[in-house]
Amino acid sequence: MFDHYEVNGLFDEVFESSGRPRSHYSSLVSRLKALGHPAFERRRRMTDVLFRNQGITFTVYSDARGVEKIFPFDLVPRIVPANEWDLIERGLVQRITALNLFCHDIYHGQRILKERVIPPDLIYGAKMFRREMFGVKVPRDIYIHICGTDLIRDNQGTYYVLEDNGRTPSGVSYVLENRAVMKRVFSNLFGAYRVRAVEDYPYNLLQCLKFIAPNHVDNPSIAILTPGIYNSAYFEHSFLARQMGVELVEGRDLLVDKGFLYMRTIAGLQRVDVLYRRVDDDFLDPLCFRPESALGVAGLMNAYRVGNLALANAVGTGVADDKAIYPFVPAMIKFYLGQDAILPNVRTLICADEADRKYVLEHLHELVVKSTNESGGYGMLMGHQASKEEREKFAQMIQADPRNFIAQPVIQLSQHPSLIDDHFEGRRVDLRPYILYGEKVIVMPGGLTRVALRHGSLVVNSSQGGGSKDTWVLEEESAKST
Amino acid sequence: MTTAADPTSSRAFATIGIAPTASKPERPMLARDADSMYWMARYVERAEHVARLLLVNSNVLIDVGDVAPALQTQHWQGLLHILRVPALPEPKSEDQRDIAARVAQHLTLDAENPNSIVSCLTRARENARGIRENISTEMWENLNTLYWHLRGDDAHSRFEESPDDLYRSVMTGSMLFQGLTDQTLAHDQRWLFAQLAKYLERIDVTCRVIETKFNILQVNQQTLESPIRNIHWMAVLRSCCSIEAYRRNYVGEMDPMHVVGFLILEKNFPRSIRFSLSGALAAISVIRAGTQVGAIDPAERILGRLEAQLEYAEVAEILSIGVPNYLQRIQAGINDAALAVQKSYFLH
Numbered sequence: 001m002f003d004h005y006e007v008n009g010l011f012d013e014v015f016e017s018s019g020r021p022r023s024h025y026s027s028l029v030s031r032l033k034a035l036g037h038p039a040f041e042r043r044r045r046m047t048d049v050l051f052r053n054q055g056i057t058f059t060v061y062s063d064a065r066g067v068e069k070i071f072p073f074d075l076v077p078r079i080v081p082a083n084e085w086d087l088i089e090r091g092l093v094q095r096i097t098a099l100n101l102f103c104h105d106i107y108h109g110q111r112i113l114k115e116r117v118i119p120p121d122l123i124y125g126a127k128m129f130r131r132e133m134f135g136v137k138v139p140r141d142i143y144i145h146i147c148g149t150d151l152i153r154d155n156q157g158t159y160y161v162l163e164d165n166g167r168t169p170s171g172v173s174y175v176l177e178n179r180a181v182m183k184r185v186f187s188n189l190f191g192a193y194r195v196r197a198v199e200d201y202p203y204n205l206l207q208c209l210k211f212i213a214p215n216h217v218d219n220p221s222i223a224i225l226t227p228g229i230y231n232s233a234y235f236e237h238s239f240l241a242r243q244m245g246v247e248l249v250e251g252r253d254l255l256v257d258k259g260f261l262y263m264r265t266i267a268g269l270q271r272v273d274v275l276y277r278r279v280d281d282d283f284l285d286p287l288c289f290r291p292e293s294a295l296g297v298a299g300l301m302n303a304y305r306v307g308n309l310a311l312a313n314a315v316g317t318g319v320a321d322d323k324a325i326y327p328f329v330p331a332m333i334k335f336y337l338g339q340d341a342i343l344p345n346v347r348t349l350i351c352a353d354e355a356d357r358k359y360v361l362e363h364l365h366e367l368v369v370k371s372t373n374e375s376g377g378y379g380m381l382m383g384h385q386a387s388k389e390e391r392e393k394f395a396q397m398i399q400a401d402p403r404n405f406i407a408q409p410v411i412q413l414s415q416h417p418s419l420i421d422d423h424f425e426g427r428r429v430d431l432r433p434y435i436l437y438g439e440k441v442i443v444m445p446g447g448l449t450r451v452a453l454r455h456g457s458l459v460v461n462s463s464q465g466g467g468s469k470d471t472w473v474l475e476e477e478s479a480k481s482t
Numbered sequence: 483m484t485t486a487a488d489p490t491s492s493r494a495f496a497t498i499g500i501a502p503t504a505s506k507p508e509r510p511m512l513a514r515d516a517d518s519m520y521w522m523a524r525y526v527e528r529a530e531h532v533a534r535l536l537l538v539n540s541n542v543l544i545d546v547g548d549v550a551p552a553l554q555t556q557h558w559q560g561l562l563h564i565l566r567v568p569a570l571p572e573p574k575s576e577d578q579r580d581i582a583a584r585v586a587q588h589l590t591l592d593a594e595n596p597n598s599i600v601s602c603l604t605r606a607r608e609n610a611r612g613i614r615e616n617i618s619t620e621m622w623e624n625l626n627t628l629y630w631h632l633r634g635d636d637a638h639s640r641f642e643e644s645p646d647d648l649y650r651s652v653m654t655g656s657m658l659f660q661g662l663t664d665q666t667l668a669h670d671q672r673w674l675f676a677q678l679a680k681y682l683e684r685i686d687v688t689c690r691v692i693e694t695k696f697n698i699l700q701v702n703q704q705t706l707e708s709p710i711r712n713i714h715w716m717a718v719l720r721s722c723c724s725i726e727a728y729r730r731n732y733v734g735e736m737d738p739m740h741v742v743g744f745l746i747l748e749k750n751f752p753r754s755i756r757f758s759l760s761g762a763l764a765a766i767s768v769i770r771a772g773t774q775v776g777a778i779d780p781a782e783r784i785l786g787r788l789e790a791q792l793e794y795a796e797v798a799e800i801l802s803i804g805v806p807n808y809l810q811r812i813q814a815g816i817n818d819a820a821l822a823v824q825k826s827y828f829l830h
Contacts, residue, residue, distance in 0.1 A: 053627045054619075055611065229612050241615035248615045253512050266671065266827045267510035267773035 001037055001423050002029065008426055011157045011414040013078060024081045024474065027192040032076070037422050040075070043185045044419065047073050050184065056177050057235055071174055072467030074418045077182065077189070078429065078449040079472045088151065088159060088433065089443045091343030094333060096147050096435045099166060099320045101336040103143035106319055107133045117335050118328045122352065125403045126325065127373050128167070128318020130281060132288055136305050139212040143314040146205070146276075147435045148172070148448075151343070153414035160346050160411070162430065164329070166321040167313060168278050171448040171468075172201060172434050173236035176243075178470040179446070194475035196445035201434065202243035208438030209244075209274050212310040220273040223247040223263065225254075227279050227295045237278050251279075256299030261309045274310045281315050323372040323406045324350050351398050351405040360407040361398065364391045367407040369398070382458065384410055413458055416469070418451055428452040430460050431471065445473040508772060511671050515616050517828040518609040519672055522617075523663070523679035525606035526625070529599050530656035531687045535561055535721050536586055537649040542717040543582065546710050553702060558585045560694045564687070565589065565597050590648065591632065591641055599652055600632045618666035621659060628655035671772065674765040678823065681762035685755050685816050689809040691721050692745055696805050699738070712736040719745070724753045742805055743797040755812065756792040763789050766823065773827075781822035788815045 007018050014025045021029040032040070051057070051070045080088070105112050106123060107130075113120045123129055148169025150162040179198055183190065206222070213220035226237035228250050241248035253263050254272070262269035277284065283293040288301040303309040319325065327348040330341040349356040349367070360367060364383045371379030381394045398405045415426035433447035449469040450460035460466040511519075539561055543554055558581045562570065570584055571594075592598045607629040614622055631637065631651060641648050660680065667673045695718045699711065706714070715736050719725040728744050748754040752761075763785040770779040800808045 052630060053623055055614075055622065055626045229608075234611075238611075238614040242619075246615075247509075247512060247515075249512065250514070253514055264513045265510035266513050266516045266769070270510060 001040070001419075002033060002417070003423070005417060005424050006426065008415065009155070010412055010426065011153055011155045012426060013153075013414055013416040013429065024079050028077070028079065028189065031189055031192065040419060041422075044075055046185050047075065047181050050181055051177075054177075055235065056174075072453060073178060073181065074427075074451050074453070074467045074469045075182075075186065076417055076419065076424070077470040077472050078416055078431070079193070079474065080431075082474050082476050084159070085445065085473045087342065089445075091159075091161075091341070092147075092149055092433060092435050092443050093441045094337065094339060094342050095149065095161065095164065095329065096144060096437050096441060098329065098333040098336050099147070099164060100141075100143050100437060102332050103314070103317055103320050104141050105336075107136065107316060112332065112335055115335075117331050118325065122322075122324055122328075122350075122403075123319060125352070126319050126322045128281065128316070128322055130316035130319070132301060132305075133314070133316040137307065138314045139214065139307075139310045142212060142437055143317050144320065145208055145212065145312040145314075145437050147437070148432050149435065151431045151433065152346075152411055155412045155414075157414065159343055161329070161343050162346055162411075163323065163326060164321045165432075166317045168280065169432075169434070170233040170236050170278075171432055172444070173239040174468055175434070175444070175446055175448050175471070176201065177239075178448075178468060182470045193472060195472040196475055198444055198446040201436075201444050202240060204436050204438075204442050204444075205240065205276075206244045206246070208436045208442075209276055209310075209312055211438040212312060213273050214307055214310055217273045221271055222274045222276070223249045223272050225249055225251070225275050225277040225279050227251075227283070231278075233278065240276075246276075251293075251295045251297050254297040254300075256297055256303050259299075259303050259306050259308050261297065261300060261303045272309065274312070276312045281318060284315065318373070323348075323370055324352060324403065327406075346408050346411060349407040351402040351407065356407075357398065357402050360405075361395055364395060364407075366410065368410055369394055369405055369407045372404050372406060380459070382410070410458070413452075413460075416449070416451065418453065418467075420455075425455075427455075428458055428460065429469070446471045508670050510773060511616065511675075513828050515613045516671065516675050517824075518613045519616060519675040520679040520823070520828075522606050522609035522613070522625075523676035524683045525602045525609070526656050526659050527680045527683040528597075528687070529602035529606065530653050531683075532565060532589055532597065532599050532602065533649040533652035533656075534723060535564065535691070536589055537646060537653075538717050538720045540582060540586065540645070542713060542720075546713055553698075553706075555581060556698050556702075558582060560698050561585060561589075564690045564694050567595065567597050586645060590645070591637060600637075603629050603632055603652075616672050618662065620662045620666045624655065624659050624662055628652070628659070631655070671769060674769050675827075678762050678765040678769070681758040681765070682816055682820055684753070685758045685762070686813060688722055688745060688753070688755055688758070689813045689816075691718065692742060693806045693809045695721075696738075696742070715741050722753050724751065727751050727753070739797055739801070742800065746800065746809075747792060747795060747797070756789070759785060759789045759792060762819070766819075769827070779822070779826055781819040781826065784815050784819040784822060788812060 002019075005015065005018060007015055014021055014029065016022055048070065051073065057070055102112065112118055113123060144166040146169060148165040148171060150165065151159050152162045153159055175198055209222050210220055222244070223246055224237055224241045226234060226248055228234065231237070238248055247263065249263050249272075255262055255264070255269070257269070261272045261275070263272055279295050282289050284296040285298060285300040286293045286296060287298050289296075300309070301315070304311055304315065327345060327350060330345055333339055333341045349360050351357045351360055360369070364381070367383045369381040369383065374380070381390060383391065386394075413428040413430060416429045417424035418427040429449050429451050431447050431449050434444045436442045436444070449471045451467045451469060452458060452460045453467045539557060543557065562585065567589070570588055573584060588595050588598065590599050593600055593604070595601060607625055610617060610622055610625050628651070632648075663673065663676050695714070699706070699714055715738055716725060719728050719741060722745055724745060728741065731744060731748075732740050744751070744754065746755045749756060751757055763782065766779060766782045766785060770777070770782055
């Protein structure tokens with residue numbers, strides 16, 4: 001199955017060069033070869049049925065038929081050796097610490113603006129900057145409790161941070177379900193490795209939510225707020241509620257009375273102290289943000305501001321994962337922590353800056369242009385693949401609203417073998433680890449490896465035809481000898 | 483006193499970190515979740531009844547079909563009446579003239595028909611999907627698998643090949659679901675709402691089955707020979723999943739009065755109306771006790787009265803009132819109780 005496998009001049013996660021697996025993959029590769037295609041194919045079909053029957057699905061917008069889809073699962077696991085993980089972990093802890101200090105600063109003293117580290121225009125021009133949060137004391141001064149940071153590797157194998165998702169990152173349920181399915185269909189593959197467990201994530205999340213409960217509460221009542229069963233990440237909301245044993249609520253289950261949040265139960269109203277909300281800021285409270293929103297609760301922001309309710313993540317964290325502010329994260333790390341960034345950023349041009357904008361417009365054919373507030377692979381231009389018309393359209397959009405765009409060079413993402421028909425081919429991957437910030441910072445040892453299953457594609461988002469892999473972080477450098 | 487050696491003493495518990503009174507006060511469930519729990523259970527139970535009625539009806543008409551074609555049509559119409567289907571859609575082509583095939587098609591895989599098996603299971607699953615954190619993984623996977631069994635690409639061809647197999651898988655799927663509900667869920671509010679819904683649905687369908695069949699058989703009493711009549715009464719028992727229990731009780735004797743008495747008044751059989759009423763009443767009483775201490779719930783009052791009536795009723799009395807009349811009163815009570823539940827618990 002690996003007979004005609006090609007490294008394609010990219011960084012391949014598995015093979016140093018064609019036919020020569022890296023040491024931490026050699027045991028896996030020989031087991032896969034011994035298994036052969038028919039046995040592999042049988043297991044692949046088994047996983048499809050497992051996912052379908054367990055209802056592990058996501059919803060694709062603007063798909064007329066069947067709103068539920070299975071997130072394509074790629075059975076070949078991605079392996080991260082301990083030394084690489086050590087670097088990632090330290091880098092992520094450093095980053096979430098700095099981002100939280102940044103959020104606090106932006107909504108209080110604004111030292112970083114006064115000292116001209118970040119241009120104030122960029123902050124005040126950010127769509128997700130929330131004036132309503134200015135001067136608000138949030139529990140334990142934590143803003144980003146849950147972060148999903150996207151990492152990529154270039155053709156040298158260097159890890160970069162591509163973006164920080166500090167609002168309502170999703171995907172962690174797939175990490176846990178992928179692992180569960182792998183254990184069911186490929187239990188023998190685990191034999192050669194000591195793979196670190198990811199299963200304590202829900203427990204850690206719950207501890208984190210308890211940690212931020214309002215001071216007056218001994219035994220906090222915790223709930224997850226979901227937009228409802230038609231939301232693309234509904235499976236995950238329900239999954240986490242089940243794993244933590246907390247209520248899953250919708251806006252219509254809630255009301256605010258005299259500054260406290262309540263849910264409607266069969267025994268009347270019951271107070272809610274901590275809300276893990278999976279609804280964007282814009283839709284949280286129609287009295288404060290979008291008035292037409294039916295997903296939130298009128299008066300919720302009042303309960304939050306007076307300290308009767310804790311929210312995870314805090315309102316206003318979008319200012320930290322705005323793509324035009326992302327280029328300043330290394331500077332933030334330096335400013336708040338006095339350290340150099342452990343994980344580098346991807347070089348980024350800010351269209352709001354005149355010189356950068358000029359360069360971007362002249363080099364559209366070799367850049368990736370992204371809208372600063374979109375996610376999920378929407379609002380993006382892959383310059384080298386786009387048609388002339390598409391490039392011209394983006395040029396006009398950039399000139400009309402430069403603050404809304406950034407551009408980055410095309411990174412040749414690392415590739416990893418995926419089964420395509422009856423053999424393995426390289427497909428581009430990224431990695432999204434999840435970080436929890438509560439009493440301490442916990443980086444889940446693992447993460448969601450997303451795969452661009454379309455040949456040659458560099459876009460890994462599930463809404464754009466991506467799949468996912470189980471991600472094995474090893475206890476030690478390489479495989480056990482077998 | 484040998485406290486130290488007694489494993490149930492509070493000290494023994496304290497050493498392993500468990501308080502002797504282990505039960506934690508229950509967290510009241512969300513009104514919307516209770517609503518979904520209730521409808522999930524009702525639709526699963528309903529799907530099972532539709533499947534069983536179709537299975538039994540097509541089998542009995544294989545036995546007696548040639549003898550009385552007019553009666554056959556009456557039976558299929560009766561089935562539509564039981565399941566509250568107003569009218570069959572017009573046949574799409576010549577070869578769809580056969581009423582049996584049309585009814586079966588309409589009630590099984592026709593997603594346009596809100597009372598078809600596939601529609602019931604779709605709604606059961608939609609409700610379950612909205613409350614996955616309230617039900618067990620076993621329950622969800624069972625229901626979801628059953629759903630895909632009827633929604634999958636090959637459902638139509640499997641139905642063509644053997645309708646019976648499909649009906650049986652729905653019936654078994656429903657019973658498995660109810661068994662899992664009993665054995666994987668704490669018997670708390672969640673379970674109680676599922677019990678309440680299951681029994682209310684069962685009473686409703688059972689009333690309509692007996693009432694409809696009783697009318698048909700009474701109208702045709704003169705023309706039916708007794709072996710054929712027996713087959714029909716056996717079909718009534720089968721439709722209510724009661725034939726074996728009845729036979730053991732009455733040693734095979736097929737007396738319509740015994741059948742009616744058994745299905746309505748039998749105390750210990752889970753398919754009888756009286757048993758189901760007791761189950762529904764017990765469920766609502768515990769729910770009420772946990773949420774509005776001291777008060778009497780309107781649904782509890784209605785069900786309590788009905789149960790008292792059935793407890794002291796005699797078959798002769800039911801006959802003097804008229805079986806259809808008697809059953810319609812029960813049904814009216816059940817409907818009122820269902821509305822009262824909705825008002826007290828789901829519309830907070």
